[in-house]
Amino acid sequence: MEVNLNYTFKRGVHPNSSKSASKNKPIERMPAPEKVSISLAQHIGKPAMPIVNVGDYVKAGQLIAQADGFVSANIYSSVSGTVESISEMRATPMGKSAHIVIANDGQYDAVTLPILENPTxxxxxxxxxxxxxxxxxxxxxxxxxxxxxxxxxxxxxxxxxxxxxxxxxxxxxxxxxxxxxxxxxxxxxxxxxxxxxxxxxxxxxxxxxxxxxxxxxxxxxxxxxxxxxxxxxxxxxxxxxxxxxxxxxxxxxxxxxxxxxxxxxxxxxxxxxxxxxEGKPLYERVMTVTGEGIKEAKNLLVRTGTLYDKVLEYCGGFSSDNVVKLISGGPMMGISVMNGECATTKTTSCLLLLTPNGANLADPTECINCSKCASVCPMNLMPMFIDSALANADLDTTIKYGVLSCIECGCCAFICPAARPLVQTMKLAKKKIKERK
CATH class of the missing domain: 3.40.50.11540 (NADH-ubiquinone oxidoreductase 51kDa subunit)
Incomplete structure (x- = not known):
């Protein structure tokens, strides 16, 4: 492949990077919490199937749930300790899923996979x-x-x-x-x-x-x-x-x-x-904790299943009583969560706390047909027409205007002077189309 000299794409936006608070902070290992709540649905595809029982003793790096099919993924314990429960709970931003709760014994007994030398x-x-x-x-x-x-x-x-x-x-x-x-x-x-x-x-x-x-x-x-x-x-x-x-x-x-x-x-x-x-399965990851609403921004190595509250506490807690948004992920594509009772997963890249200065809290008004959303859409869509079609319950027209090609990047909502919730519109339209099938 010949590398092209023009390394960019068409359209898009230029939001403030807002990375200065954490970009120079070295990665810290966060101490493991007293309990972890490990989701069995940390991936696209079928949730993993638990292979441990309540009361079992497990080690860090031990397989606790097995992939259920080709498009699925194994899940490993992030601490050593005793399995307290296996039940469905809302402990991820994506909704309810089965979780294995493990009480950490503080010993951190660990197991590893065989090291592969010059693997095929x-x-x-x-x-x-x-x-x-x-x-x-x-x-x-x-x-x-x-x-x-x-x-x-x-x-x-x-x-x-x-x-x-x-x-x-x-x-x-x-x-x-x-x-x-x-x-x-x-x-x-x-x-x-x-x-x-x-x-x-x-x-x-x-x-x-x-x-x-x-x-x-x-x-x-x-x-x-x-x-x-x-x-x-x-x-x-x-x-x-x-x-x-x-x-x-x-x-x-x-x-x-x-x-x-x-x-x-x-x-x-x-x-x-x-x-x-190193023979280490995936049970911890590096994540950023940042935003105007946290006392100390950090980049942390965190074990999967750690409650958001524990992560925020380790970073000093809220910087003020005026935190209006807790987001899992970034401001453009992240998911707003109600509280810190969710637990980290393999894909938790960031916890973002916003005050009114950093959050867009404007109430949406009627579309003014300025077409700014279309001018920045990297998929060359016309979000304003999709928004209008969904408001009229016309799913066929949303499909005609390419809603299924939307990557949910948030450029349209970012640029909209009417503060229309355009990303939510795209997600809702796709959800309704899927349900119709």
Missing amino acids: KDEIIERIKVAGIVGMGGAGFPTHVKLMPKDKVDTLIINAAECEPYITCDHRIMLEYTEQFVEGARLLMKALALDKVYIGVETNKPDAIDAIKAYVLDKNITDVVVVPLKPKYPQGAEKQLIYAVTKRKVPVGGLPAAVGCVVDNVHTALSTYQAVV
């Missing part, structure tokens, strides 16, 4: 599957499935854009775990039988670009290409990243493999290295 392509894929690795920058698609595409793939892109405002966990990984990250990316490359891997990093992270380039130069690595991306949102969206790096367009309803590409996240590459080289 198939051994890497199998280890990724066994370790429960998923896409850690988005919805949690099982990584082993991505590495077994039906279409011929010639390009692997590591998504290191981290374009979502406030979030800095991938940035810190690239700086502090440079070797593990790069070598993890090369393992993913080997799993796809490719001879190059492209790492797309926005140019507003020059220290990360320099760190990666310095490492590959020092080790005389020639199969890693750093692609400097123009800072713009949503540069890290899969289809936009593919276009920026390759100028290939993923067809409507298609997957990246349809244009010969696979995209994986920075943390997924790191977790791949840890699983293959």
